[in-house]
Amino acid sequence: MAAGWEGGQQRARAVASSIIRPFVRSAVLPSVWLFLACGSPGATSRNTLVDSRDIYDPRSLDPALSTDVPTGRAVGYLFDGLTRFDPEAKVEPALAERWDVTPDGKTYTFHLRRGVRFHDGTPFVAKHVVHSWQRVLDPAVKGGRGEPLYPIIGAREYAAGTAKSINGLSAPNDSTIVTQLTEPLAFFPKLLAMPVAAIVPLNPPPNFDEHPVGTGPWKLVEWKHDDYLLFSRFDAYYGGAPKADSLRARIIAEPSTAVAEFESGNVDVLQIPAGEASEWEADESRKSLLMSTPALQLVYVAINTTRGPLTDARVRQAINHAIDVARINERLISGRGTLAAGVIPPALAGYDSARQPYRYDPARAKELLAAAGHPNGIDIELWTSTNPIFLRIAETIQAYLNASGIRTKIVQRESAAARGAARKGQTDLFIKDWYADYPDAENFLYPLLYSGNAGVGGNVSFYSNPAYDRVVTEARRELDEAKRNMLYRQADSIAFQDAPMVFMYFYNELYAVQPWVKGFVPPVIFNGQRWLNVSIRHDPRP
Amino acid sequence: MSSFILRRLLLAIPTLFGVLVVAFLLLYVAPGDPVQSMIGERADSATITRLRAQLHLDDPLPVRFGHYVGSVVRGDLGRSYITNRPITQDIRERFPKTMQLAGAAMLLASFLGISLGILSARNPGGFADRFALGLAYLGISFPVYWVGLLLILLFAVTLHWLPPSGYGGLRFLILPALTLGMRSIAFLARMTRSAMLEALNADFVRTARAKGLTEWTVTVRHALRNAMIPVITVLGLDFGAYLTGSILTETIFSWPGIGRYVVNAISRRDLPAIQGTVLFLSTVFVLVNLITDLAYAKADPRVSYR
Numbered sequence: 001m002a003a004g005w006e007g008g009q010q011r012a013r014a015v016a017s018s019i020i021r022p023f024v025r026s027a028v029l030p031s032v033w034l035f036l037a038c039g040s041p042g043a044t045s046r047n048t049l050v051d052s053r054d055i056y057d058p059r060s061l062d063p064a065l066s067t068d069v070p071t072g073r074a075v076g077y078l079f080d081g082l083t084r085f086d087p088e089a090k091v092e093p094a095l096a097e098r099w100d101v102t103p104d105g106k107t108y109t110f111h112l113r114r115g116v117r118f119h120d121g122t123p124f125v126a127k128h129v130v131h132s133w134q135r136v137l138d139p140a141v142k143g144g145r146g147e148p149l150y151p152i153i154g155a156r157e158y159a160a161g162t163a164k165s166i167n168g169l170s171a172p173n174d175s176t177i178v179t180q181l182t183e184p185l186a187f188f189p190k191l192l193a194m195p196v197a198a199i200v201p202l203n204p205p206p207n208f209d210e211h212p213v214g215t216g217p218w219k220l221v222e223w224k225h226d227d228y229l230l231f232s233r234f235d236a237y238y239g240g241a242p243k244a245d246s247l248r249a250r251i252i253a254e255p256s257t258a259v260a261e262f263e264s265g266n267v268d269v270l271q272i273p274a275g276e277a278s279e280w281e282a283d284e285s286r287k288s289l290l291m292s293t294p295a296l297q298l299v300y301v302a303i304n305t306t307r308g309p310l311t312d313a314r315v316r317q318a319i320n321h322a323i324d325v326a327r328i329n330e331r332l333i334s335g336r337g338t339l340a341a342g343v344i345p346p347a348l349a350g351y352d353s354a355r356q357p358y359r360y361d362p363a364r365a366k367e368l369l370a371a372a373g374h375p376n377g378i379d380i381e382l383w384t385s386t387n388p389i390f391l392r393i394a395e396t397i398q399a400y401l402n403a404s405g406i407r408t409k410i411v412q413r414e415s416a417a418a419r420g421a422a423r424k425g426q427t428d429l430f431i432k433d434w435y436a437d438y439p440d441a442e443n444f445l446y447p448l449l450y451s452g453n454a455g456v457g458g459n460v461s462f463y464s465n466p467a468y469d470r471v472v473t474e475a476r477r478e479l480d481e482a483k484r485n486m487l488y489r490q491a492d493s494i495a496f497q498d499a500p501m502v503f504m505y506f507y508n509e510l511y512a513v514q515p516w517v518k519g520f521v522p523p524v525i526f527n528g529q530r531w532l533n534v535s536i537r538h539d540p541r542p
Numbered sequence: 543m544s545s546f547i548l549r550r551l552l553l554a555i556p557t558l559f560g561v562l563v564v565a566f567l568l569l570y571v572a573p574g575d576p577v578q579s580m581i582g583e584r585a586d587s588a589t590i591t592r593l594r595a596q597l598h599l600d601d602p603l604p605v606r607f608g609h610y611v612g613s614v615v616r617g618d619l620g621r622s623y624i625t626n627r628p629i630t631q632d633i634r635e636r637f638p639k640t641m642q643l644a645g646a647a648m649l650l651a652s653f654l655g656i657s658l659g660i661l662s663a664r665n666p667g668g669f670a671d672r673f674a675l676g677l678a679y680l681g682i683s684f685p686v687y688w689v690g691l692l693l694i695l696l697f698a699v700t701l702h703w704l705p706p707s708g709y710g711g712l713r714f715l716i717l718p719a720l721t722l723g724m725r726s727i728a729f730l731a732r733m734t735r736s737a738m739l740e741a742l743n744a745d746f747v748r749t750a751r752a753k754g755l756t757e758w759t760v761t762v763r764h765a766l767r768n769a770m771i772p773v774i775t776v777l778g779l780d781f782g783a784y785l786t787g788s789i790l791t792e793t794i795f796s797w798p799g800i801g802r803y804v805v806n807a808i809s810r811r812d813l814p815a816i817q818g819t820v821l822f823l824s825t826v827f828v829l830v831n832l833i834t835d836l837a838y839a840k841a842d843p844r845v846s847y848r
Contacts, residue, residue: 056806059624067582142596142626144581144589160588209626225635226798227709252707253793253802260694260706416574416811423578437584447584456578456585 044265044516045538048230048246049531052258052267057226057251060209063198064136064143069526072195074249076527077231079198079214082110082129082177083189089296089347089439089524091190095124095199095215096177105184105479110177116238118201119219126171132199134158134166148191148437151181184477186484190438195527217242217532226251243519243535268517268536272510274389278334280512288515293522294347295509296436298340298444301382301397301429301502302422302460309378310428316499318368319429320358322404327360328396329505333389337505342492343444345506347524349481350441350488355496357503365404377405383427385415390431397431397502422460429502430460439525441488445472449495463500543839546847547832554828561824562614565817566607576623576811597623610817619818624810629818632803637822639709640799643791644784646715647723652777655727659734659773660761663742666735674731681728690721690794707796718795722788726780733776737769744768770841778834785830786823 058071066075076084082096093099096110116124137146137159149155153168168180181188191197201213212220217239218231229249233242252258255273262270272280272290280286309315329337341357344350369377382401384394394410401408408429413421422430436443447458451469454462468491475487496503511522518537523529577593578585594600598609613620619629658677661670697717698706708714741747742765750764787801800819807815839845 060626065626067580139592139596142580142593144577144585144593146589147584147586150586156588160592224709224798225632226802227796250708250796251798252796254796256691257694257707257794257796260691260699263699264702264706266706413573414809416579416809417572420574420578453584456587456590458584 044514044536046536047244048248049244049517049534049536050267051247051249051269051531052252052261053269053271054229054249054251055253055255058223058229061212061220061223062143062204062209063132063195063200064141064145065209066195066198067145070249070251072527074229075195075198076216076530077218077247078212078216078220079195079200080116080216081192081194081198082112083193084530085193085439085523085525085528087521087523087528089528091193091439094193095129096192099189101479105186105477106181108179108181108188110179112175112177113238114175116215117236118215119213119234120201122201124199124215125174126177127174128199128202129177130166130169130171131202133169133197135200135204136196137166143196145196148194148197151183151185151188151191153180153182184479186476186479186481187438187440187442190440193527194437217530218247221246239532242530242532244531247531262512262514265514268514269520270512272512274333274336274507275392276334277336277510280510281334286512289512291511291513291520291522292336293509293511293524294338294345295507296345296347296439296443296525297433297507297509298343298345298448299337299393299431299433299504299507300340300343301431301504302427303499303501304422304425304428304430304460304462305464305498305500306425306462307428308380309372309374310380312372313498314368314372315374315378317358318365318372318404319401319406320499320502321361321368322365322406323397323400323502324360325357325502325504328393332392332396333505333507336508336510338508339505340503342496342503343448343501344441344488344492345436345444347506348439348441348444349485350492352489352492355493358499362400362404365406369405374405377407379407379409380428381409381411382429382431383411383413383418383422384431385418386412387415393504394431397429423455425455425460425462427460432460433507434458436525441485441492442472442476445488445491445495446476449500461500463495463498465494465498468494468498543847547836550832550835554825554832557828558821558824562611562817562821563607565820566610569811569813569816570603572811574811576813579810579812580623614821619821620814622807622812622815624807624812624815629815632815633800633819633822636798636800636803639797640787640792640801641785642715643718643722643788643797643799644781646719647726647784647788648777648781650719651723651726651730651780654723655730656734656766656773658727658731660738660766662731662735663738664761666739671735674735678728678731681724684724686721686724686788686790687794689724690718690791693717693721694794707794709796709798714795718791718797721794722784722791726776729776729780730773733772734769737772738765741765741769767841771838771845774834774837774841778830778837782827782830782834785826 054070056070058074059065059068060071061074061078063075063079066072080094082094083091084094086092095113095116097113099108099110101108112126118124133149135141136143137149137155139159139161146159152166154163154166157163158166170178172178210223217234217237219234221230221232223229228251231247233245235241250267258270261267280290303310303316303319305311325339329335329339338346339357341355382394382398384390391412398408398410421427434448447453449459449461449463450472451464453459471487471491475484475491478484478487509522513520516537518535519533577590581589598606621628658674662674665671694706697704704713704717747760747765750760787799787804789801789805792799792801804819839847
């Protein structure tokens with residue numbers, strides 16, 4: 001769902017913000033800070049944790065339909081998978097207490113936790129796993145997000161409606177699940193922590209999406225569409241009940257409104273928009289509220305390697321050399337980015353800290369262009385969605401490219417239209433981001449650049465290099481961690497040389513957290529924070 | 543009268559059919575694939591093909607349109623591609639909230655706007671007139687998002703009198719209603735002023751005064767009633783516009799109304815949701831216009847419908 005997440009974020013920001021934000025930035029914000037100096041509340045009398053991060057209504061609370069960030073987060077509160085992520089995005093046991101893998105890497109045996117109960121008291125057993133996963137893949141559910149389960153033998157056939165059961169999935173007894181994979185896949189346990197693989201009761205009723213029953217730490221109290229979701233603590237949670245009584249996830253479409261709610265003390269956690277980070281960091285009274293985390297998000301410009309002069313790697317390298325990414329990072333996103341020299345984020349194994357990003361060098365860019373047979377430059381189109389940050393980055397890139405003889409025309413389309421065009425291969429350059437589904441380098445290397453994923457699979461560079469494909473395929477199968485990480489690094493290096501994209505930056509998210517909130521750790525991955533250890537402190541701080 | 547209403551309602555059917563055709567065609571030519579929105583960015587083509595077939599997206603356009611019109615006639619607006627919930631249920635949930643906001647905005651606007659207009663007309667060039675003029679300029683020229691955010695800053699963040707956003711009791715309604723109604727207040731004040739000026743100089747007002755009626759009765763019973771026609775026009779049009787969703791106001795104040803619903807549906811290419819809401823909102827608009835026309839007759843006995 002990688003960029004399902006990404007697409008969602010981008011979409012909602014584009015919708016609400018593209019209309020409002022430019023004005024907010026130029027006119028309202030300065031006055032905001034002026035006004036706000038008048039006072040921040042020092043304590044709260046609430047007992048409910050309030051989150052403000054959802055910018056649109058979850059699609060559903062049914063894990064089988066989970067494709068966007070608000071849905072994925074809520075599913076994480078209500079349900080458990082066999083595994084889960086902690087805030088640092090480490091995979092840890094959840095409904096599976098532990099698991100073994102055969103030496104060939106193809107058979108995983110999950111030993112399930114005993115004594116776990118659903119919110120309605122039903123004991124959790126192995127057949128729930130089988131049923132849940134069949135349901136996700138069932139064509140009648142129209143979810144379409146069964147991909148994390150595709151590695152299991154027979155899963156694809158079941159999803160296509162050509163098989164009656166999933167051959168590679170069995171429950172030999174109430175507390176064991178055996179999965180046989182079509183090929184070794186070292187990060188399989190990580191896939192099972194994705195919301196779509198969460199475990200639901202047998203035969204969920206038709207209104208399950210609004211009245212979910214799971215084994216997760218929170219129960220749903222009510223869901224007011226486009227307004228909020230209210231959860232209460234599930235006291236019998238096997239991992240120990242959450243510290244707070246209840247949790248309210250508010251849906252606030254406009255970031256400036258979320259800021260106002262934070263300033264009024266009505267919400268506890270705020271995700272600060274990229275363009276506003278420096279204003280928060282510069283404010284002494286606010287600095288102490290800030291928390292930063294390296295989100296697994298890559299912002300890049302896909303270069304379609306099958307179009308005109310862009311088929312030549314030298315031209316693509318020239319484009320990389322022509323853009324001063326460091327300056328863009330500093331000026332447009334308050335330096336919140338870590339410059340990219342490949343697609344693997346620094347937070348993940350396989351990242352190569354020794355590899356340096358493309359140097360900003362317009363002279364070198366012109367040389368490369370001339371060497372590729374374009375001494376008089378080239379003409380290209382740079383596509384962008386209405387996301388305000390992307391639009392400003394696109395304008396800056398345009399200026400840099402024009403200066404190096406790469407005459408660039410910006411094409412701006414609404415997100416769904418821009419994405420559609422890129423998938424069909426109609427874009428030269430397309431600025432976008434990618435937010436990881438699961439914390440593994442593979443989740444960047446494989447969808448973004450593997451030739452088999454060209455187009456709808458996520459590779460909108462249409463990059464195809466057999467050497468790269470081979471290394472990535474080998475890495476996916478490699479069970480030895482050190483070897484796998486080496487292969488990841490090697491693949492990343494090949495892609496970096498071939499430059500099927502402008503490597504921009506990995507975004508480090510900035511959060512503001514109220515002083516009365518205890519125990520909140522900003523999550524590296526969207527479903528990594530389930531508010532178990534977060535509480536509200538009522539005694540005023542000294 | 544009742545035959546007039548019936549005729550207007552019958553005439554609404556071709557109008558709504560036209561709306562349906564246009565909405566359908568626009569979505570057909572608009573780029574962006576609903577299935578890709580359903581399953582997120584990383585997809586496999588087998589799933590896409592299967593879902594397209596399940597949703598009948600590959601059927602010829604006339605067939606799809608025929609199916610849709612068929613189910614609409616049976617009162618079924620279909621289910622959302624994205625949430626799988628019935629569109630009618632979604633509309634039932636959101637529309638009352640939009641109505642609440644629109645109603646509050648119109649109430650505020652008619653009370654403040656008409657009062658200001660009367661005060662201005664009573665003493666042209668006086669303090670009240672100049673105050674109302676200033677206010678009207680601001681109301682018309684300030685964009686909604688700007689006013690909305692300023693109101694939040696002042697009344698919520700700084701003074702803590704009202705909540706910044708959200709849906710709930712009267713406290714939550716005041717700021718969005720004021721924001722939404724502001725343009726109408728300004729418009730109505732100006733409209734009422736000029737209509738009142740004309741009416742106050744008319745012969746029947748002189749007659750009324752000569753009869754010895756109080757100034758209040760002269761102004762409200764005689765002059766205002768005659769000045770109401772243009773005012774009702776503005777009220778009706780604005781109310782229709784507000785009922786069909788006020789995207790900016792709803793977004794700024796996190797108001798869970800129909801405007802935000804439509805915008806979300808559009809960005810996700812949720813065809814049944816878009817078509818259903820467009821059809822529903824067009825019906826609302828047609829009805830509000832009809833009611834406006836009927837109100838003319840109520841205000842001015844010379845207007846009658848047969």
